[in-house]
Amino acid sequence: MTEQNNSNSSNEESQNNNNLPKVFLHVPPKFSFVLPPNPSHNFHILNPGGLPSLHQFIAADPHHASSIAAIVCSNVYPVTADLLQLLPSLRLIFTPTAGTDHVDLSECRRREIQVAGIGNLFSEDVADMAVGLLIDVSRKISAADRFLRTQLQPSSWDFPLGSKLTGKKIGIVGMGKIGSEVAKRLEAFSCKISYNSRNKKSSISHPFYSSVLELATNTNVLILCCALNDETRHIVNKQVMLALGKGGIIVNVGRGGLIDENELLRCLIDGEIGGAGLDVFENEPHVPKELFSLDNVVLSPHAAVLTSESFNGISKVVEENLKAFFSNKPLITPAMLV
Amino acid sequence: MTEQNNSNSSNEESQNNNNLPKVFLHVPPKFSFVLPPNPSHNFHILNPGGLPSLHQFIAADPHHASSIAAIVCSNVYPVTADLLQLLPSLRLIFTPTAGTDHVDLSECRRREIQVAGIGNLFSEDVADMAVGLLIDVSRKISAADRFLRTQLQPSSWDFPLGSKLTGKKIGIVGMGKIGSEVAKRLEAFSCKISYNSRNKKSSISHPFYSSVLELATNTNVLILCCALNDETRHIVNKQVMLALGKGGIIVNVGRGGLIDENELLRCLIDGEIGGAGLDVFENEPHVPKELFSLDNVVLSPHAAVLTSESFNGISKVVEENLKAFFSNKPLITPAMLV
Known part of the structure; x- marks a missing residue:
């Protein structure tokens, strides 16, 4: 597993990262370009890299389950009520897609989990x-x-x-x-x-x-x-x-x-x-x-959004929403009103 | 050979048709839909039907060569100086195409043969x-x-x-x-x-x-x-x-x-x-x-003009130009100024 953390070499800052809210990157490895390019002082990214799913990640290290405050997911992995049950501290789902039909929105509403999308990027x-x-x-x-x-x-x-x-x-x-x-x-x-x-x-x-x-x-x-x-x-x-x-x-x-x-x-x-x-x-x-x-x-193989120009813009939208959310500001591109 | 003539059953009108200027349809058989739908009192259409070329038509009945005042041609058969030489009475070429690169325009200019195109139909x-x-x-x-x-x-x-x-x-x-x-x-x-x-x-x-x-x-x-x-x-x-x-x-x-x-x-x-x-x-x-x-x-096989809607409109443009020309009026959609 690789971690994008916000520390320089200082132990103190490294310590601080562990106290930051955790954001889990729940996408296939080839989609890891959605990762915000710059470290943030607001949150800490967990990027499982080669591991295929959130289930496996939690199974490998169960204490993470309760520390994850947000997930960034693609529509390849449906976000079901079962999956949400594994994440008791989840407060935000970011999906870099135009649609949200792969997310159980009614369960999100019930648990007051916010959902952000890609806005009008595509x-x-x-x-x-x-x-x-x-x-x-x-x-x-x-x-x-x-x-x-x-x-x-x-x-x-x-x-x-x-x-x-x-x-x-x-x-x-x-x-x-x-x-x-x-x-x-x-x-x-x-x-x-x-x-x-x-x-x-x-x-x-x-x-x-x-x-x-x-x-x-x-x-x-x-x-x-x-x-x-x-x-x-x-x-x-x-x-x-x-x-x-x-x-x-x-x-x-x-x-x-x-x-x-x-x-x-x-x-x-x-x-x-x-x-x-x-x-x-x-x-x-x-x-x-x-x-x-x-x-x-x-x-056409669900390719309407597949342009290099737009894909290059995804990570910025992810970053802006995460920064806003963890600064207690409104989401930039909310996909659902809770 | 089929002929579209302007006569009803009357011999007198049939006689008159023979005196009308002749328009030769110089297109492959499948293009005969460009034929003006209505007979005209201004001109008489020669439609060779199955015969493949103007050369063969003239060879089969040489006296036609000097009677042809106009041709309607497609870009499948180039209109070369050689072909024009066979038609001493030719005064008009109509080509139902956007381009005129298949017509020897300089020879047309020299002989003061007018050229009409399809205008903006396509x-x-x-x-x-x-x-x-x-x-x-x-x-x-x-x-x-x-x-x-x-x-x-x-x-x-x-x-x-x-x-x-x-x-x-x-x-x-x-x-x-x-x-x-x-x-x-x-x-x-x-x-x-x-x-x-x-x-x-x-x-x-x-x-x-x-x-x-x-x-x-x-x-x-x-x-x-x-x-x-x-x-x-x-x-x-x-x-x-x-x-x-x-x-x-x-x-x-x-x-x-x-x-x-x-x-x-x-x-x-x-x-x-x-x-x-x-x-x-x-x-x-x-x-x-x-x-x-x-x-x-x-x-794409030179298909930019291939729509049924536009093809249905060709015969009208052909008819309007022929009628204008043989009434000594300006062409409706001239392709070249003589």
Whole structure:
């Protein structure tokens, strides 16, 4: 185990570190770049390095369990009520993700554990990816690339027509920061934007539909940018897809569980909808193999946030939130109000 | 051979058709949808249907050669000085394409043959494709799709980081209608636009560079939207690519000959530039096979204009130009001033 401590060579300072609140880095080793770059006088980082899980870490050294005041976790390891039970002193969870569906939020509320997220660090990247997937599906870009790479020197090109994007009617599901960024971009393609959200937003002038079904009925494209929770699970069901129709396209940069994936497969295979751009899946990393033979889908391995520029910014957001929390200040990017 | 004539069953009208100026449809059979839908009193269409070329048509019935006043051609069949020599009465060429590099324009000028193009019918589609290719290369969308389709049910995803698009410095080469549409779209991604064009445009507020080399030096991305001619052939050469640099991306929706393709291959393979999105190639339909193994390129079979919506609009533009021309009015969408 490696420890990032705040000491210089002085014994006195080293002693002080042991009295600082402990922050456990609960991420796979390759994610340790989220570690704040500078030591802090407010907290002390426990970085288990090679060890795969918090459970194993505690099992190896049980006295740590009660000393951990905060964890920094990724969505690879779900933060369940069982795991939280191991950490009686936990007061903060930081998750460097846009969604919090891997954290048991109701248990956090009950125990008054605060949750901080990445804020809007990834919003632009996710919006860029949503637009990229939409153009790709409409204009068959990945299919075209596959067509050229797999036909060895064809003597002529005979590639099917795509569907125009400019001017299309776009329905955005979830008009938070990501949805707004998607809208801003697609307005420049002369697209007509409508949206569905928990509530109508007074700051948004685009038409609001209180149901996704109604939104699908009135648009050519659905772009899913909302959080996954009990209200939004399978918000895109068979009825919504049939309402979107044979030329309709679904782009999902939210979470796989927003769509009834079995129905999506059937609708894609049967031509009940036109196509789909999917960055997320219902049981990741499982991708239904029926999708692999379809030319009207573009598949992406939950990569909407994967840019080097944004990843370089994560550690700063982690540091700012931890510093604020352990100085008894409000979180910089709270993900949940306790 | 099928003929679209303007007669009803009356012999008199049928006789009149023979006196109308003849318009030869010089396109592959699958392109015969460009045919004006309605008969006209101004001209008479010769549609050779299954016959592959104008040469063969004339060889089969030589008296037609001197009766053809106009041709509607695609860029599949180059309109060379040799071909023009076969048509002594030719006064108009209509090409339903954005570029005219397949037409011998200097011979047309010499003979005072007018040339009409498709105008701006495809501009939005080409701009959409340019942005789609750029997002795809930056964010590795086609590579991600290939990654998922070719890995059979991977137990975990380990896909490399892409490059953020939002905020990037974009250099547009050719600030006509297509370039302007690209600029409009990428402004909504908070990109900083600069451009190179024959002349600085007073209507464009973005920084102008009089050389492509200077543009490449000051930007992260080059998007090629200009026409191919003697001045622009290999406008992107080795020096320009080295100036663009290792993280730089080139998107070409113009013509393949704008780039020195051999140098492009070398720069991509050696990592001298970051990636490329290529809708056009120097010797179409040939695509250099060295590109097929590269994950930092996205290949498209000259598909930037291929949308059903725009293709449905072609015949109307053809009809309007032919009607105007044979009524001695100015062309609606001239491609060249004689």
